[in-house]
Amino acid sequence: MxxxxxxLFALVGLLFAVTGFLQSWNLSLxxxxxxxxxxxxxxxxxxxxxxxxxxxxxxxxxxxxxxxxxxxxxxxxEPEAWRAGGPGILLALVLGAVTVTAAVQVYKRMAPGLARMVLLLGVLIGGFFLFRAVLDPNVAAVEAINPSVSGNLxxxxxxxxxxxxxxxxxxxxxxxxxxxxxxxxxxxxxxxxxxxxxxxxxxxxxxxxxxxxxxxxxxxxxxxxxxxxxxxxxxxxxxxxxxxxxxxxxxxxxxxxxxxxxxxxxxxxxxxxxxxxxxxxxxxxxxxxxxxxxxxxxxxxxxxxxxxxxxxxxxxxxxxxxxxxxxxxxxxxxxxxxxxxxxxxxxxxxxxxxxxxxxxxxxxxxxxxxxxxxxxxxxxxxxxxxxxxxxxxxxxxxxxxxxxxxxxxxxxxxxxxxxxxxxxxxxxxxxx
Amino acid sequence: MDLLNALVAFLNFVVVPATAYGAQLALGALGVTLIYGILRFSNFAHGDTMALGTTAAILMTWGLQAAGISFGPLPTALLALPFAIAVTALVVLGTDRVVYRFYRKRKVSPSILVIVSLGVMFVMNGVTRFIIGVQDQSFADGERFLVTARGFRDATGLAEGLAIRTTQVVTVVVAVIAVALLFWFLNRTRTGKSMRAYSDNEDLALLSGINPERVVAVTWIITAALATTAGVLYGLDKSFNPFTYFQLLLPIFASAIVGGLGNPLGAIVGGFVIAFSEVTVTYAWKKVLTYILPDSLAPTELVQLMSTDYKFAVSFAILILVLLFMPTGLFKGKSV
Amino acid sequence: MAEPFLIGDAMTGGYGGADILHGCTIAVEKGEIAVIVGPNGAGKSTAMKAVFGMLNLRAGQVRLAGVDITALSPQDRVAQGMAFVPQTANIFTSMTVEENLEMGAFLRRDDISGTMAQVYDLFPILKEKRRQPAGELSGGQRQQVAVGRALMTRPQVLMLDEPTAGVSPIVMDELFDRIIEVARTGISILMVEQNARQALEIADKGYVLVQGANRFTDTGKALMADPEVRRSFLGG
Incomplete structure (x- = not known):
């Protein structure tokens, strides 16, 4: 340096020092x-x-x-919430990741064409609904537990x-x-x-x-x-x-x-x-x-x-x-x-x-x-x-x-x- | 099975709002795409240009209302629109003169111009908040509905109502007029053609004697008009809030990119693609499905693919898909 | 000898760094065709761009009809009756053929329909395709659009940078025929060509450049006949 x-650094330091002296060190800090x-x-x-x-x-x-x-x-x-829906939510997230990976693999490995398009859409749409089907009830279960203070995992x-x-x-x-x-x-x-x-x-x-x-x-x-x-x-x-x-x-x-x-x-x-x-x-x-x-x-x-x-x-x-x-x-x-x-x-x-x-x-x-x-x-x-x-x-x-x-x-x-x-x-x- | 009622519900909750929203996005995306085509950078200040233009329109509307002037059944803001466009045009021309021109002469890289537009964005955002504050402003007046749900039910005898708000019709009509004017200008007038030529091949345009400063000025004026119109229509349809307008940047850019940056036709198509996807994905389909499916299969839940708060995710997902598979957009845009 | 119509006289300069041209002289008479040939990197295109004002000269002059235009920008030279067809990106690809021609005539405020008709007479295929985006045309047709666009200003001098680059031999012959026709209407042609032999055949005057300087200057025919030129530059 x-x-x-x-x-320059000293000048900026001065700004903080001035704030401390003129207003309060609490504010400056x-x-x-x-x-x-x-x-x-x-x-x-x-x-x-x-x-x-x-x-x-x-x-x-x-x-x-x-x-x-x-x-x-x-x-x-929140052990209670975990018991209620923790594993289910994790499973849903895994399913989501698997869906995306599968879609990527379909896209990479298959030749371009109608078949790939259909399969790709099938994987994505099917995966999405499966994901939601697993996720939603578990989320509801977790959020129902003690919602006023936690309701989360x-x-x-x-x-x-x-x-x-x-x-x-x-x-x-x-x-x-x-x-x-x-x-x-x-x-x-x-x-x-x-x-x-x-x-x-x-x-x-x-x-x-x-x-x-x-x-x-x-x-x-x-x-x-x-x-x-x-x-x-x-x-x-x-x-x-x-x-x-x-x-x-x-x-x-x-x-x-x-x-x-x-x-x-x-x-x-x-x-x-x-x-x-x-x-x-x-x-x-x-x-x-x-x-x-x-x-x-x-x-x-x-x-x-x-x-x-x-x-x-x-x-x-x-x-x-x-x-x-x-x-x-x-x-x-x-x-x-x-x-x-x-x-x-x-x-x-x-x-x-x-x-x-x-x-x-x-x-x-x-x-x-x-x-x-x-x-x-x-x-x-x-x-x-x-x-x-x-x-x-x-x-x-x-x-x-x-x-x-x-x-x-x-x-x-x-x-x-x-x-x-x-x-x-x-x-x-x-x-x- | 009650297809007719399902169709009405579909029109009422999906088609009508998405069409109005799509028209607003299309106008916004046209501004972004024109700036990109002519000045060759992504203008991050566009959302705030819209907010500034709308602010001018709201102030003028209040003035007109105070003077007792109204536009009959139509919103007074439409009368204020030309004035607001003029103000916004002056502001952006001034901004170009004070800020952008310096960098244009130096031929800096587009990313520097984007950062410069961030600075302009801050200033415009600050000025807008300074003038009108951060609260929501509703400035729609005149007749509220063109077709009311009750009126529709009475007239057709259907269980489902179809409501069409005046602002939605105004949005679509004004957008159609604006787009028609823009395309007439770009395709039929000498100045418009020179803009297209400049966007297509800058060096050759210079060799042909086209004056770049004039092209740039005209582009800013048109952008100001489009942004102000888009902003006023969005504000009439929903409400005005500086922060919401800033956030519109994302769907607007998504529309412009999906359509192909630099391609005006693409911007319009992109706007509707994004709007319809957002509304479709975040709409709760329970009602429509209940009409279509037999009672035994009728859904008990909302059947909403995603909560409304994820509408950004929709624009974003479409944006990414298009970028990955068609890097220059649905219609061929520039790939500079 | 009287002053030629357009002359780049003893031009020295480059693009900011080292000089590329060293006292190079290029001239063309009214209604004649002058061709610049030479090996790669000889500064052919640079010489042409210098005549058109696209780089700053350290020494030397450009004169049009006896008037010093060295200080004019390319745009101003267009207004003075010079037209330039770049080697690449020489058309507006997203615009129709007719719009390309209109843009060529952008500086003109009078009726351009007569000039457009002349261009269509010269290149009939363009009339057929006038509503089509120029980017959709074949390579040879694009070059016709490019030349047509340049002619729309009714120039006195037409400058072409390798007009036949990348087109087939048949198309090339046809383009050269059209260029001769243009010259017959009294327009001076200055062009840079890779296809030296064919270009010199139609040239009234030929310039062989080597390392930014004139090596041989003569009529096209004489250069073709010169054994040294043949051996070194025309491949025997």
């Missing part, structure tokens, strides 16, 4: 927590776009899968930190399926395909209550760090806080946030280190060669589609890990809150502003843009308050402007993205 980049998570998501997108030029606008879906992994890994098991009850790699795996598996079908097509098609799969992932999570309670949300997910209330009851902590002259409530909250930040920072640095190693390895050089000239790389005997699949899976896994971390931080899974503007396109703004192709750039973009995303709203409110201060109280325009200032952040992000693209297209920390 050279001096200029260090300065809570922004930092999500900034760390966002930076990891940005790293995932950067791996795909910066290293290989793959256009993934399904970030939201992979992040949501990470969140789902937290429920499946760390929440308490629950998780494995494992430590929540294990959910992070699990989230990566789940996202990687989804990426494999998408990559197998959509890679090798034109770049815009991959974009549309990922946009679609993200919406479908959210739709599944909203509707399949047996999985993670759908829009009823899963709350009270376990934490990797202590709870504030427990700290406040812990005599050792109280003594320590008193010794330093801290207010115990604030101190507990700050300590919890610091612990999260520490954990996230470890993950972030590990991923940056791994990506940097990968980028400098022969594998990374080959990736960039492929990105810069696909035709030439193909002519040299590189299996471009296969490499693309690898990198698509890796990047998606990183996003999945970040998604799992975010759900852990929230302590709840709320499928209704996943929005593409916030979870997909905002991450893209981070990557482009930070500098695509450069891991440190993506990290810097993650920090800066997340800080802006949070702070633009109060800043906008203050700005509008200034503008409208001369207007009559209760006037139509004044109240409209005050309501509307909440939407300033989208506008700001768009303007920032366009300005960076126009005047500094390689981002704040360009690729070396």
């Amino acid at each position: 050279n001096g200029r980049n260090f300065m 809570s922004i930092l927590q999500m900034a760390l998570v966002s930076a990891i998501m940005a790293l995932g997108v950067n791996i795909q776009w910066g290293y290989a030029g793959l256009f993934n606008v399904g970030v939201m879906g992979f992040a949501a899968l990470g969140g789902l992994a937290v429920v499946l890994t760390a929440s308490a098991p 629950g998780g494995l009850g494992l430590p929540v930190v294990l959910a992070w790699p699990a989230g990566g795996l789940l996202a990687a598996a989804a990426a494999w399926v998408i990559g197998k079908t959509a890679l090798g097509l034109r770049s815009d098609y991959l974009a549309i395909a990922t946009l679609g799969i993200a919406e479908i992932v959210i739709a599944v999570m909203k509707n399949e209550d047996w999985l993670a309670r759908g829009v009823k949300n899963v709350i009270g997910l376990p934490r990797p760090v202590p709870y504030e209330v427990n700290l406040q009851r812990d005599p050792g902590f109280l003594d320590w806080a008193q010794g330093w002259g801290f207010d115990p409530v604030t101190a507990s909250s700050v300590l919890v946030k610091l612990s999260y930040c520490g954990l996230f920072l470890v993950v972030l640095l590990a991923i940056v280190w791994l990506s940097e190693m990968a980028l400098r390895s022969p594998w990374g050089r080959m990736m960039r060669a492929i990105r810069d000239n696909e035709v030439a790389a193909e002519a040299m005997g590189k299996d471009v589609t296969r490499r693309h699949l690898q990198i698509f899976i890796l990047g998606s896994a990183v996003i999945g890990i970040a998604g799992a971390m975010m759900t852990t931080l929230d302590g709840q899974l709320t499928p209704g809150t996943y929005q593409p503007l916030r979870f997909t396109f905002l991450i893209w703004v981070m990557v482009i502003v930070g500098g695509s192709g450069n891991n440190w750039g993506a990290v810097l973009g993650g920090f800066l843009i997340w800080w802006l995303w949070v702070m633009v709203e109060p800043l906008g409110l203050a700005l509008i308050a200034g503008i409208t201060s001369g207007m009559a109280e209760g006037s139509w325009l004044k109240s409209h402007l005050q309501d509307a200032s909440a939407h300033m952040r989208l506008l700001t992000m768009g303007v920032i993205l366009l300005l960076v693209l126009r005047f500094s297209p390689r981002g704040l920390i360009p690729e070396k």
Whole structure:
């Protein structure tokens, strides 16, 4: 990292410090927590776009899968629900997978013609109805059990930190399926395909209550760090806080946030280190060669589609890990809150502003843009308050402007993205 | 067996809504496909262009309503439409001048243009929310039904009713007029032909003396008209909400790609393919089947292939199938 | 000797990198056919594109009817009466034959039906297929569309980049016959050809280029008779 980049990081650090001094350290740290998570998501997108030029606008879906992994890994098991319908649901899922595999095999092995078409449709339609016939009653059975608090299969009850790699795996598996079908097509098609799969992932999570309670949300997910209330009851902590002259409530909250930040920072640095190693390895050089000239790389005997699949899976896994971390931080899974503007396109703004192709750039973009995303709203409110201060109280325009200032952040992000693209297209920390 | 009632139920719950929806998707997909054909990138800001145009139409409609002007039995929004198109055209022309033209001159790769359109999408989305907020807005007025379910039952004596809303008829009629105008323009006028020529072979078009900036400007104006019309019709038929319009991007792109990106005829067919598949797959067939099947076989459940929340999955599945088996779409699109 | 109608005089330049043309001169008289031949990579097409303004010259001039047009863009040269038929992608495949011709005349604001009738007289098959998309035609017919499109501006100079590439010998002979007919109407023809022997047969003037420079320049007949040209460039 050279001096200029260090300065950039120092400036962004200053933003967080100023927030801490002027407003509160609690606020500054809570922004930092999500900034760390966002930076990891940005790293995932950067791996795909910066290293290989793959256009993934399904970030939201992979992040949501990470969140789902937290429920499946760390929440308490529901043995009764499992007995009621667990095996049946698993069987249905297996049947679904068998149907798709059979259809693929029919398509691959049979000669084109009417017979193949008929058999293919037969396998797909028959498989679909069989799948539904097995799935529906079991789902009903599971969802009937204790619906007000669970009504789902629950998780494995494992430590929540294990959910992070699990989230990566789940996202990687989804990426494999998408990559197998959509890679090798034109770049815009991959974009549309990922946009679609993200919406479908959210739709599944909203509707399949047996999985993670759908829009009823899963709350009270376990934490990797202590709870504030427990700290406040812990005599050792109280003594320590008193010794330093801290207010115990604030101190507990700050300590919890610091612990999260520490954990996230470890993950972030590990991923940056791994990506940097990968980028400098022969594998990374080959990736960039492929990105810069696909035709030439193909002519040299590189299996471009296969490499693309690898990198698509890796990047998606990183996003999945970040998604799992975010759900852990929230302590709840709320499928209704996943929005593409916030979870997909905002991450893209981070990557482009930070500098695509450069891991440190993506990290810097993650920090800066997340800080802006949070702070633009109060800043906008203050700005509008200034503008409208001369207007009559209760006037139509004044109240409209005050309501509307909440939407300033989208506008700001768009303007920032366009300005960076126009005047500094390689981002704040360009690729070396 | 009661085929007649089954047919009426089928028309009422599948054909009529899917036709209206298909017309809306087709208009949206036409805009996407024109931009792709002429400017050669996938415009992610299209859904928000629709939202912005509709916002202009809603504001104008409110203004007209406040002034006591109405369009008789038809929605007032139709009177506001030309005004809204003009506003949207100015906005997109301004956007082209300020944003896209710079990249066009530099001949950047299409993926950069797509990212640029993401920026435009954010800005337009923000502006729309800034102006009209995030709530649902219903702005349909005038006569609500052309054919009411009760009226239909009384007139035919059938048990099943057929309701046709004014907005559905308006949608189809306006869409037909818009498409007819578009095809007349593209196939019969000098400017329209020059657009097709430019889309077909840019270099040769330049050699023939076709002015690219003029072609691009005309394309934006037509796209603004199509997007605003599509947005207003969708809003009349259902309701307006900036986020819903943004989400329409997926079925619209699916329609355009299924039909063959860059091919206007394909966009229309694609729109109806997607709309009919979505409605068919998410419709609960119980009623229709109860009429057709003998009592002993009558279904007790909804017979819904997928819940309505999975309608995106339908567009997506069709999109993937077409891409895998016909990479340039049903009608030959561009494969740049 | 008087100034030729169109001349690319001592042209030097390339596509930004190293020079491809080194003081190359190409000229054509009114109503005559000039042909550029030479081995692969000799800069034949580049010389033609330079005359049409598709690359920047470091030195040299292009003059049309004695007027320096070196600074004009290709589009402006079209307006000055030059027409160019590229080697590939030289028709609008999704448009009908007639629409292709209309697009050729895009810059004209007067009645184009007379010119269109002339093109149809020259290429009767096009009249038959005028409502068909040009992309559905055979290779030879496509070249006729391409030439027809270029003629629609009523040019004074018609420039053809390998018009017979990829067509059968019979079609090639027919195309050359049509090109002669076009020349007889007073239009100057400048073309690049791979089929050197046949092209020189119809050429009033021939240019043999080697490595971006003139090697032999003479009438078509004289070049055909020159034993060295025959040995090196015409395969004996």
